[in-house]
Amino acid sequence: MALEHAILVSLLEKPGSGYELSRRFERSIGYFWTATHQQIYRVLKRMEHDGWIDVRDVPQQGRPDKKEYSVAAPGRAALSEWLHEPVEPESVRHDLAVKIRGAAFDDPTALIREVERHRQAHADRLAHYLVGEQRDFTDPGGDAPLDAGQELQHVVLRGGIAYERMTIAWLDDVLATLHRLHPVP
Amino acid sequence: MALEHAILVSLLEKPGSGYELSRRFERSIGYFWTATHQQIYRVLKRMEHDGWIDVRDVPQQGRPDKKEYSVAAPGRAALSEWLHEPVEPESVRHDLAVKIRGAAFDDPTALIREVERHRQAHADRLAHYLVGEQRDFTDPGGDAPLDAGQELQHVVLRGGIAYERMTIAWLDDVLATLHRLHPVP
DNA sequence: CTTGCCTATGCAACGAGTTGCATAGCAAGA
DNA sequence: TCTTGCTATGCAACTCGTTGCATAGGCAAG
Numbered sequence: 001m002a003l004e005h006a007i008l009v010s011l012l013e014k015p016g017s018g019y020e021l022s023r024r025f026e027r028s029i030g031y032f033w034t035a036t037h038q039q040i041y042r043v044l045k046r047m048e049h050d051g052w053i054d055v056r057d058v059p060q061q062g063r064p065d066k067k068e069y070s071v072a073a074p075g076r077a078a079l080s081e082w083l084h085e086p087v088e089p090e091s092v093r094h095d096l097a098v099k100i101r102g103a104a105f106d107d108p109t110a111l112i113r114e115v116e117r118h119r120q121a122h123a124d125r126l127a128h129y130l131v132g133e134q135r136d137f138t139d140p141g142g143d144a145p146l147d148a149g150q151e152l153q154h155v156v157l158r159g160g161i162a163y164e165r166m167t168i169a170w171l172d173d174v175l176a177t178l179h180r181l182h183p184v185p
Numbered sequence: 186m187a188l189e190h191a192i193l194v195s196l197l198e199k200p201g202s203g204y205e206l207s208r209r210f211e212r213s214i215g216y217f218w219t220a221t222h223q224q225i226y227r228v229l230k231r232m233e234h235d236g237w238i239d240v241r242d243v244p245q246q247g248r249p250d251k252k253e254y255s256v257a258a259p260g261r262a263a264l265s266e267w268l269h270e271p272v273e274p275e276s277v278r279h280d281l282a283v284k285i286r287g288a289a290f291d292d293p294t295a296l297i298r299e300v301e302r303h304r305q306a307h308a309d310r311l312a313h314y315l316v317g318e319q320r321d322f323t324d325p326g327g328d329a330p331l332d333a334g335q336e337l338q339h340v341v342l343r344g345g346i347a348y349e350r351m352t353i354a355w356l357d358d359v360l361a362t363l364h365r366l367h368p369v370p
Numbered sequence: 371c372t373t374g375c376c377t378a379t380g381c382a383a384c385g386a387g388t389t390g391c392a393t394a395g396c397a398a399g400a
Numbered sequence: 401t402c403t404t405g406c407t408a409t410g411c412a413a414c415t416c417g418t419t420g421c422a423t424a425g426g427c428a429a430g
Binding site: 002005006008009012013031032033034076079080082083084086087089090091092093094095096097098099100101102103104105106110111114117118121122148149151152153154155156158159162163165166169170173174177180181 | 187190191193194197198216217218219261264265267268269271272274275276277278279280281282283284285286287288289290291295296299302303306307333334336337338339340341343344347348350351354355358359362365366
Binding site: 186188220224247 | 418426
């Protein structure tokens with residue numbers, strides 16, 4: 001289980017509330033780990049109970065109060081322990097691949113539309129990543145070199161970019177194969 | 186939920202028992218969908234109850250009897266229905282990416298070993314895929330062209346190959362970044 | 371002949387993840 | 401003013417996935 005650890009990393013990068021975490025899980029962290037606000041609130045409660053994180057009530061004006069969490073010493077120790085033990089290669093779940101193999105037993109027209117839709121979604125995500133890379137990891141004037149944390153965030157983002165590019169090329173291959181098997185005039 | 190549909194596709198490609206399915210989920214299907222035998226037996230029971238699949242007791246010599254499942258008409262209809270409705274882009278879970286960002290708050294030496302271990306695992310899987318591609322999808326004499334089902338299995342396998350190549354290149358990038366941040370003499 | 375391994379199926383308990391719903395303050399616009 | 405939408409937190413019920421264990425027949429090696 002790594003949701004706890006993903007939260008610890010995110011809180012170390014910057015303390016925040018459950019709501020803010022759920023926003024981060026829709027963008028940067030969410031590129032490689034998804035979680036809903038339900039999961040996050042539940043896990044935060046458990047982590048607070050276990051002493052991994054500290055809470056601080058933050059009154060706000062113009063919006064509801066929030067609880068800001070930050071990592072406590074036991075949480076940092078737990079993260080360090082997890083970082084030192086091996087994780088197995090991730091288990092894969094690709095609905096689309098199941099569908100492609102299923103297309104042998106069905107009319108592939110609907111699948112072509114579906115693959116095109118996915119291709120578009122991945123192209124959008126790639127564009128989004130590239131904007132973020134340009135914004136956060138380009139050194140405009142040559143001053144202020146990136147620190148280690150930023151370098152590591154950048155290499156993870158480069159992984160996302162490589163993944164999207166690979167996926168788009170593969171989906172083009174899939175489309176070409178489907179059209180070859182099911183030519184339209 | 187798509188385990189049911191992955192099982193339907195696999196049983197359409199070839200009927201088989203729960204045990205045989207669990208073997209397939211360790212190889213071909215398992216490249217893009219993982220499942221343990223527990224899940225498979227449970228889902229098979231439900232699918233049989235719902236009339237999606239038929240069972241046939243097959244006595245065997247030298248080994249325990251098995252129940253061979255095959256897809257019934259309602260199962261085929263359910264698969265077809267699922268193939269025609271859109272699926273959302275898959276949710277991602279990359280422990281290793283969490284660890285890489287976490288390395289900013291810890292000694293990265295252990296992470297380097299971990300990344301090298303993952304690189305080796307992906308290289309092994311790539312080699313395995315390439316052997317399978319050579320074995321199953323190379324037309325040796327020019328006769329017997331591949332049918333649609335094989336073409337689709339091949340394009341899914343090409344996706345796996347592209348994924349492993351991309352991942353290996355990215356892990357090299359990660360290793361270079363880690364060594365740059367933490368030079369060893 | 372005992373020990374370990376492979377085929378083959380399954381239960382029970384738990385933990386992780388999803389979905390629907392509820393509440394509550396404040397802001398902006400119809 | 402009423403609705404819509406955003407911030408902010410949470411409960412309850414359910415499904416999915418994992419882990420540990422159990423059974424049972426046959427095979428091969430020591």
